[in-house]
Amino acid sequence: MILGGSHISICFIDMGKKAxxxxxxxxxxxxxxxxxxxxxxxNPMDFVISKNQLYQISNERRLxxxxxxxxxxxxxxxxxxxxxxxxxxxxxxxEILARAEESFDSYFLFFKGDLNVKRxxxxxxxxxxxxxxxxxxxxxxxxxxxxxxxxxxxxFFAFLGSFFEQHYFSPPKIPLFxxxxxxxxxxxxxxxxxxxxxxxxxxYLILVIFEVSRFIHDFYFHYPNRIASQ
Amino acid sequence: xxxxxxxxxxxxLLLVSVFxxxxxxxxxxxxKVPLSLNWxxxxxxxxxxxxxxxxxxxxxxxxxxxxxxxxxxxxxxxIYLMVPIIKLFGLNEFSVRFLPSxxxxxxxxxLFMIVKELFKDKKIAFISSLILAISPWHLxxxxxxxxxxxxxxxxxxxxxxxxxxxxxxxxxxxxYSLSVISFVLTFYAYYGERFFTPLMCLVLIWIYREQVxxxxxxxxxxxxxxxxxxxxxxxxxxxxGHQGKILMTTVLGYQPSLEYLAQxxxxxxxQIIFNIFHNDFVGKGIAIISHYLNxxxxxxxxxxxxxxxxxxxxxxxxxxxxxxxxxxxxxWLFVTxxxxxxxxxxxxxLAVAPLPAAITRDLVHARRxxxxxxxxxxxxxxxxxxxxxxxxxxxNRFFKIFISAVLLIFFFWSFVFYLLSYYIxxxxxxxxxxxxxxxxxxxxVEFVSPLKSKYNQVIVDTFYQGPYAFFLFYEKYPPENYQKxxxxxxENDWSLGEGKGYDNYLFRKTFWPNDRGTKxxxxxxxxESIPKRDIDPRQARLLKIIYFPDGTEAFYIVETTP
Numbered sequence: 001m002i003l004g005g006s007h008i009s010i011c012f013i014d015m016g017k018k019a020x021x022x023x024x025x026x027x028x029x030x031x032x033x034x035x036x037x038x039x040x041x042x043n044p045m046d047f048v049i050s051k052n053q054l055y056q057i058s059n060e061r062r063l064x065x066x067x068x069x070x071x072x073x074x075x076x077x078x079x080x081x082x083x084x085x086x087x088x089x090x091x092x093x094x095e096i097l098a099r100a101e102e103s104f105d106s107y108f109l110f111f112k113g114d115l116n117v118k119r120x121x122x123x124x125x126x127x128x129x130x131x132x133x134x135x136x137x138x139x140x141x142x143x144x145x146x147x148x149x150x151x152x153x154x155x156f157f158a159f160l161g162s163f164f165e166q167h168y169f170s171p172p173k174i175p176l177f178x179x180x181x182x183x184x185x186x187x188x189x190x191x192x193x194x195x196x197x198x199x200x201x202x203x204y205l206i207l208v209i210f211e212v213s214r215f216i217h218d219f220y221f222h223y224p225n226r227i228a229s230q
Numbered sequence: 231x232x233x234x235x236x237x238x239x240x241x242x243l244l245l246v247s248v249f250x251x252x253x254x255x256x257x258x259x260x261x262k263v264p265l266s267l268n269w270x271x272x273x274x275x276x277x278x279x280x281x282x283x284x285x286x287x288x289x290x291x292x293x294x295x296x297x298x299x300x301x302x303x304x305x306x307x308x309i310y311l312m313v314p315i316i317k318l319f320g321l322n323e324f325s326v327r328f329l330p331s332x333x334x335x336x337x338x339x340x341l342f343m344i345v346k347e348l349f350k351d352k353k354i355a356f357i358s359s360l361i362l363a364i365s366p367w368h369l370x371x372x373x374x375x376x377x378x379x380x381x382x383x384x385x386x387x388x389x390x391x392x393x394x395x396x397x398x399x400x401x402x403x404x405x406y407s408l409s410v411i412s413f414v415l416t417f418y419a420y421y422g423e424r425f426f427t428p429l430m431c432l433v434l435i436w437i438y439r440e441q442v443x444x445x446x447x448x449x450x451x452x453x454x455x456x457x458x459x460x461x462x463x464x465x466x467x468x469x470x471g472h473q474g475k476i477l478m479t480t481v482l483g484y485q486p487s488l489e490y491l492a493q494x495x496x497x498x499x500x501q502i503i504f505n506i507f508h509n510d511f512v513g514k515g516i517a518i519i520s521h522y523l524n525x526x527x528x529x530x531x532x533x534x535x536x537x538x539x540x541x542x543x544x545x546x547x548x549x550x551x552x553x554x555x556x557x558x559x560x561x562w563l564f565v566t567x568x569x570x571x572x573x574x575x576x577x578x579x580l581a582v583a584p585l586p587a588a589i590t591r592d593l594v595h596a597r598r599x600x601x602x603x604x605x606x607x608x609x610x611x612x613x614x615x616x617x618x619x620x621x622x623x624x625x626n627r628f629f630k631i632f633i634s635a636v637l638l639i640f641f642f643w644s645f646v647f648y649l650l651s652y653y654i655x656x657x658x659x660x661x662x663x664x665x666x667x668x669x670x671x672x673x674x675v676e677f678v679s680p681l682k683s684k685y686n687q688v689i690v691d692t693f694y695q696g697p698y699a700f701f702l703f704y705e706k707y708p709p710e711n712y713q714k715x716x717x718x719x720x721e722n723d724w725s726l727g728e729g730k731g732y733d734n735y736l737f738r739k740t741f742w743p744n745d746r747g748t749k750x751x752x753x754x755x756x757x758e759s760i761p762k763r764d765i766d767p768r769q770a771r772l773l774k775i776i777y778f779p780d781g782t783e784a785f786y787i788v789e790t791t792p
Contacts, residue, residue, distance in 0.1 A: 069545075069655060076654050085647045097551065101528030107593070108529075111520045129519060140565060217507050221497050 023185055030181040030188075033212045036126035036174060038219055039119060046118040047171045055099075055163045057092055066091050096162040103158040103173055109180075114170040117230045121215075121223045126170055126177045130211040131184040138186030153179055244356050245339045252338035252363035256331035256372050261323040264374050265657045265779060266669040268540060269696030271375035272703040273299045275326040278312035280709035288702070290713035295418070296466040300696060301720055301727040303471040307419035308377040321706050330379030334372025337379075338363045340386045345608055347393040348572035358611035366648050367548040367596060367603045370541065378600045381419030385427060386604065388412030392434050395448075396441035403448040410456035417463055421475065422586035422598045424467075429585060430601075433578045437571055478724050480589045481514045481521075522588035525602065528554070530594045539666035541596040543648065544655040548596050548603075550644035553610055555637070560613025580605035658780050664695035670784035671700035673776045674754055677787060679705055681752060682734060685789065691740045691755030694784075698729025698737045707732065746770055750792040760786045 031037055040047050066086055073082025102108060110129035113120025120126065142150040157176035164172060192201055267275070277287050277297050286292045288299070297304040311329055319325045338359045345355035362368055372379040388409045395405030413431060416423035435442055442449050466472055477483030491508070498504040524530055532547040532554055549557070567573040580602060587598035617637070624630040661669035674690075679701075682688050690697040702712060711732070718727035719738075731737050740759045745751075746769045753760060753770075765772050765788055776785040 069650075072654055072658060073650055078650060078654065081646055081650060085643055085650060090643060090647075094551065097554075098533045101532055101554070105527045105529045106523035107520065107527060110523065111516075129523070132523075143562075144566070214507050214512070217498075217503065221499075221503075222494070225493075225497055 019189070023189055026188055027182055027185040030131065030184055031178060033215075034127055034177065034181060035113070035121060035124040035215055035219075036170065036177045038215075039113075039121060039126075040174075043118045046116065047174075049164075049171050053164050053166060053169070055096070055165050057088065059165070062091060062095070063088070096159075099162040099164070099167065100155075100159045102168055103161050103176055105168070108168050113168070115166065115168050117227055119170050121218060122226060123218050123222070124215050126173070127180050128208075128211055128215070130208050131181070131187075134184040134187030134191060135180050136183075136187065137190055138183035138188075141186050141190055142183065150183075241352065244352070245342055248342060248356065248359045248363055249335060249339045251360070252335040253332075255364060255369055256335050259653070260327050260331055260373060263653050263657060264540075264667045265661060266667045266672060267323055267326060267375070267700070267703070268666070268668050269300065269664060269699045270302075270304075271323075271326045272671075272696070272699040273297075274304065274309055274312065274375055274377070275316070275321055276699060276702045276709075277304070278309045278316050279321045279703075279706070280713070281309065282313045282316055283709045284713065286709070286713060288709060288712060289716045289718075295463055296469065296471055298471065298718070300699065300729075301718055301725070303469075303475050305377055305381075305419050305421060307415060308375075308380045311380065321703065326375040327373065330372050330374070330376055333383035334368065334379045335363075337368075337372075337383050337386050340383070340390050341604060341607065344386065344390045344393060344604075345611070347390065347397055348575065348608075354608075354611050354615055357614055358608045361610050361614075362603065362607040364645070365603055365607060366543055366546070366550065366652070367600070368607075369652070370543065370548070371597055371600055374540070376597060377420045378422065378597050381416045381423045382600055384412045384415040384419060385423060385430070385601065388416070388427075389430070389434065392438075396438045396445075402445050403451060406445075406448050406452035407455050410452045411459055414456050414459040417460065421479075422600075425586045425589070426582065426601055429582045430579065433575070433582060437575050437578070474723065479591065481517045481591055482589070483724075484514070484517075484591055486513065518588050521590070521593060522584055524594045525584035525587060525599045527594075530596075531557075536592070536594045536596045538592070538595070539660035539662070542656070542660065544651045544659050546644075546648060546651060549606070550641070550648060552637075552641040552644040555640075556610035556613035556617065557606065558613070559616050560609035560611070563612050563616055564609055576605045576608050580609070661779050662694070662784075668694055668696065668700070669778055670694070670776050671697060672704055674785050674787070675701055675704040677774055677776070678752065678754060685734065685752040686750045687734050687736055688752045688754070689736045689738065689740060689745070691753070691759045692728050692737055693739070693756045693759050695726075696728065697754075698731065698735075701735060701737075702729070702732075746790065748790050751790045753788045753790070754785050756785060757783050760788055762786065 066088060069086040070079075070082045073079060073086065106129075108125055109127055110125040110132070112122055113125040139150065139154075154176070157173070157179055160172045160175065161169060170177075191204070273288075277299060280286060280288050281293070284290075287294050287297050291298070295306050297306060297309060308329065312325065315328050316325045319328070341362050342355045342359040345358045346352060349355070371382075391405050391409035391412060395402050395409055398405065413427050416427045494508050495501070495504050498508070528547075530536065530547055531549050532551055535542045535547040564573050564577055568577055583601040583605065584599040587595040590598055592598075621630060621634055621637075624633065657667075660666045671694075674697075678688060678690075690701070701707070715732045717730040719730050720727040728737055740753060740755045742760050742764055745753060746764065746766065752773075762772070765786070768791070770788050770790045772786055772788050774787040775783055776787070778784045
């Protein structure tokens, strides 16, 4: 599927043909209702990645930061410790780690998105918060089945965004958003085919429909003005 | 017999060593870092001093259960517990910070006991308490005079006593009663716990419902005792001050601006659509969900932490960078073992801990979500034990050494960076204003106080907020005299207040174009209020400049001509 042929085993576990078709439909639907998809279709040119957006190790601001911290440590008599802990290598390591971790920032994922308003609505993130419980459930289901590729894929896709200068830069994180929806699909399958009370299922469905409507409403009524005002 | 003795000694040795370590990290340079008292600490201290001297708060109210203070109606327990400390050590920075630090250190062995009760494993218990002893999050709020450290101690004590009561065959009523009293004391100690403690109690009762039902007689008797202990506070809970505090801090009292609503209405073009998507329920509901989830964000936990200067640690979040490995491993173990009682309790604890912060207006709040650090420490401890076992099982010796070295370097780097940041980098960036540590007031009082009698009036600018609290605190001004003059000036019902003044002190905003024409008055204020270029030697003289730690100017002290 979306993860490519070699990952096919993580996509479907012990599933009949009918269920597989159902899953694919839900998965496509979840992507179609995802905010990242709508914004991408509206402003495709803003999602184009250029070479100068890549992470630069010798960025002036970064060097200034490192020198400032080291200077302060030296002033207080901890010059050596300052040099060991704050240097170009550790700082780059820290920043790459930080950018990877940003991919899991709930405020980014569900409520704000990219710092550029043309890549996010700023009221919704790239994915819907209402799918989070399902994505978590899907993650548990898949990892329980010893499909370690899921964990590896999550980590790999998270680090994709690390090599760009801008924080919370969404274009390289799109595979992660798709993976999120894939996990949510798994969660949904388990939830709706499981023993959960019908009333809970209905309540959840209403919540999803409400959130999707809220997004579409925001997208058509308020988002254009938000872009214009920026 | 000898074996049992050895075991006991071994456990005591662990407990004492971890307690001493916690004590060291909490008391090392306690009066210097954070580098000054903030106005909360100063008012906590002065109110305790006032109780000690007069039995009343700064406004003359006898033994209150809610201290009006700067209009934030402080919880009483920390203040009352501080009274004997002030009697012993005097009114100073050490006295104010002693209790949170001491109780914070005591919480560490208590966590050991809790984990031992939950998992029956001393190794996990020891590692959990060790992680807590050096936790940046726990240190942040147990080094400075924060009431949450006091409430948190009683909460942990309550949980441990509850576990003792459901797990032991003897003295159940005693354990239940002490547990309930501890829980009730958290209500007296910190606002956030008035929301969190009942939730935590429900979680405990639900998880241990079988044991509780078996001992319902003792349980109900102790609950009755708790109700009696709670009664004195009930009145203050329905007071206007308490309700005002709730509306002021939580999303419940938040109203979007009229301009924003008008804009939304205009864009919606339809009142029904506007009512569906922009109603109070949706707005506040989304805010609460967003705030709740933010507390689990890597940005808050590892990268940036909160924005508030009193809560943040420069260049990192509330946990060490290296903790992410332990947390992920530990969390995985917890989720896969969630059917076990101990594991489930820790997960529920973690799930309810950010709720007091989620309902408030800040995006993230490390103090209000402080109770997260305990389950997180336990989860990380399990992660560490698992990691050690995994490394031990590696057969290739070179690979084993390599992995261990990389992980150790990562941990030590995170730890040393934290120490540098906490003691050097952070103080240089968080010293200013009411959101920070309000540096400069001590130096100001030391300079102004001996001179005050020379002038008709001493006017201190309120730009950095709360000068009255620092003047009362550092002058050790007799509370019985202040109580007669105490007036709190508030801009509106929702704002915090400023003490108007006492003796010849007046605390207000200065307006230099008018004020410079006054005679024989000493002014103290920031360069923003008293511009240097406008200090005309024919009208006024600059006596002293007080500097911030980074060398920028904090206060000008200026006298006008007699």
